[in-house]
Amino acid sequence: MNPPFRKTMQLLLGCAALALSAQAMAAPAPAAADPIHVDIPVPLKHADVVFNMDHRAFVGDLPVGMNYMHLLAMRYAKDHITGKIIGVFHGAGAYMVLNDKAYDAARHVKTGNPYAPIIAGLRKQGVQIEECRVSMMAHHWGNADLLPGVLVNGGAVARLIELQQQGYVQIQP
Template sequence: MNVIRIACAALCLFGLAGAASAQELEPSLSTRTLVTVDPHAHYKVVYDIHSADVAAGISKGLFYARGLIEAYRKQGVAPKQLDIHLVMHGEAAQYLLIDSTYRDVVDDPFAVNLNAKIVQDLLGLGVSVEICHSVMKSKGWTADDVLPGVTIVHDGYTRLVKLQNDGYAYIGGF
């Protein structure tokens, strides 16, 4: 059942179900107002990603952050209008490691970090992907263990507080 829910979520978030209009998906919307975002505005968001939970085989936080970009795109907002920071700490930090270090962490000599591709995709869309140095230090990881392009921040909590103080919308629970 969870596999079906994840597949449906992937279809919805990534638009793989087709480009049906809201009216085609739900006829009652033709008589109701659909609230959307301002396609000309800029949006600031920070994700608090700390768990090792997965969705569709990758970090749940990374999965939903990519889905947010797609949801904005469907409403006419380009990625350049989004200022998104993904602060990864706790168990989620392992998803930002190069394959050789990731293999050691998951204790599997054949493991591949499936998160590396989505991290590179997100970085290419202008998302700031950040790893907590405190977690790195406690695990014995160095900057060389971290995927290219990932920003190292002193610690996840002070980074989250700073971004919220700077007006970023907080999305947590990952």
């Protein structure tokens, strides 16, 4: 198995493991004779959501916010929910959307960006990925330093305000 494919598979398996472990940790498993009774169903028909990706939050090596975007996009597809999911990367989380060369320089490593396959997968699921211009300026990054398809907004804080004014719900993983 070639190294990039192996890395991608490890990240995808990590996503699956995180999803299963998050479900398992959410509540103790009911006894077989005691099924779960849902008191408050949540039948979403439409939801516009923005993920504020301004800090590092991980389970193992997997970014929690990226996993939540993935799980939400899967629910949209499964339950035919309309709406948009946007991930706004900035501050301490800005480096996660850099291409391999820029990632290596920013993180002082020679591994390439391990989040690139996850970002590509999120984009395939319809998640819009944005990077903050202010964070880019602070780090002397240009558009060419970003992963393919990452959009640059005029400033993350203003963008979050704008999206909330448009009715988006902000998730802070």
